[in-house]
Amino acid sequence: MAELTFGVFSSLVGSMSLDFSFRLADAAVAKGHKVNIWLSGNAVMMAKKGQKPFKDYSYNEKRMKELIAKGAEVTVCEACAEARGYHKEDTHDGVKRASMDWYLAKTVKTDRLLHIGGE
Amino acid sequence: MAIVKVLFVVQRPPYKSENPRLALTHALASQTAEIYMDDGDAVVPIVVFVGDGVLNAVKNQPAMKLYGVTSTESHIKSSLLIDMPIWVCKEDMQRLGLKEDQMILDSVEMGGELTTKFVSFAEIQKEMEASQHLLFF
Numbered sequence: 297m298a299e300l301t302f303g304v305f306s307s308l309v310g311s312m313s314l315d316f317s318f319r320l321a322d323a324a325v326a327k328g329h330k331v332n333i334w335l336s337g338n339a340v341m342m343a344k345k346g347q348k349p350f351k352d353y354s355y356n357e358k359r360m361k362e363l364i365a366k367g368a369e370v371t372v373c374e375a376c377a378e379a380r381g382y383h384k385e386d387t388h389d390g391v392k393r394a395s396m397d398w399y400l401a402k403t404v405k406t407d408r409l410l411h412i413g414g415e
Numbered sequence: 416m417a418i419v420k421v422l423f424v425v426q427r428p429p430y431k432s433e434n435p436r437l438a439l440t441h442a443l444a445s446q447t448a449e450i451y452m453d454d455g456d457a458v459v460p461i462v463v464f465v466g467d468g469v470l471n472a473v474k475n476q477p478a479m480k481l482y483g484v485t486s487t488e489s490h491i492k493s494s495l496l497i498d499m500p501i502w503v504c505k506e507d508m509q510r511l512g513l514k515e516d517q518m519i520l521d522s523v524e525m526g527g528e529l530t531t532k533f534v535s536f537a538e539i540q541k542e543m544e545a546s547q548h549l550l551f552f
Contacts, residue, residue: 303550305437337437375440396444400458401451403548404419411550415432 298407299330303399305414307338308356314342315354317412322359325366332406333363334399336373337414343372343391344382357388364390371398416455421445422546423460424539425468429487430478435471438462438552439490446497461546462494463502463539468552469511472503472531474519491519496527502542505533 302321306313321331335342342356349355364370371392377383387393403409423442427434442460449457464472471487478486494501503518521530543549 305434305552336441337433395447396441397446397448398451399441400421400445400448400460403421403458404417404452404456409548409550411548413551414434414437 297328297330299332299405300324301332301334301399301402301406301409303334303336303409303411304339304342305337306412307415308341308347309353311415312354313412314339315356317410318356318359318363320410321363321368325363325368331363331368332402333368333370334373334402335370336376336396336399339414340372340376340380341382343370343377343388345386345388360388361390364388373399416453418457418459419548420459420461420546421548421550422543423462424543424549424551425462425464425471426466427552428467429471429476430482434552435468435487436490438550439487439494441550442499443490443494443497445499461500461502461542462491463504463534463542464507465504465536465539466507467511469503469507469513472501472518473513474517488519491531492522492525492527495519495522495529495531496525498527498529500529500532502532502534502539504536504539506536508533 304317347357371394374393423438425435425438445458445460476486476488
């Protein structure tokens with residue numbers, strides 16, 4: 297089975313790219329692939345605790361938790377998070393925080409890198 | 416041991432979105448990525464500016480004065496300083512009426528030796544084919 301790394305930069309609300317990323321990651325995990333997800337730029341808000349589901353907005357928290365439980369590695373860009381005013385204690389359990397070099401390092405070993413851009 | 420070439424393709428103009436800045440900061444982060452990698456592994460980044468993205472490479476950006484933030488120019492100069500290739504698409508410069516003397520050419524004042532390369536889209540396409548990963552910003 298392959299190792300896939302998703303670099304996700306889209307905002308939590310306002311585009312469906314983040315939903316797409318998590319659905320695709322879910323499908324990849326279901327097929328037995330190892331999945332890494334890098335959340336950077338506006339996508340870092342995905343890893344913030346306390347999101348409330350509304351029918352008007354997409355809600356991926358449950359899917360993210362399930363992915364982590366199935367072995368997916370989710371890492372959030374620490375500088376991007378801090379710049380948006382959310383800190384380590386606000387980050388979901390199981391989500392790692394790292395600097396951008398984590399994502400760059402993943403490019404070496406991963407079989408496929410899917411870069412899902414921001415706005 | 417693996418050497419991986421990663422091409423950062425910047426299409427968005429500066430300051431309108433965070434994308435060009437994220438491209439440059441991620442590319443610069445390749446310098447410290449070794450802490451997560453095995454001995455002998457390396458990431459080789461190249462940053463190319465295409466489409467409206469070539470506007471990122473226009474010189475004399477007063478971002479600190481106007482917005483109180485570091486300029487895209489300073490990130491490009493830092494990239495050149497550490498010998499990270501910076502390429503700008505010639506056809507897109509022409510489309511926007513930009514001449515080479517309006518662009519960031521080097522980081523000599525910081526001690527850098529590498530200069531910006533102004534290249535055709537055909538050369539960029541060749542580099543895309545030679546890279547293991549393409550990251551579009």
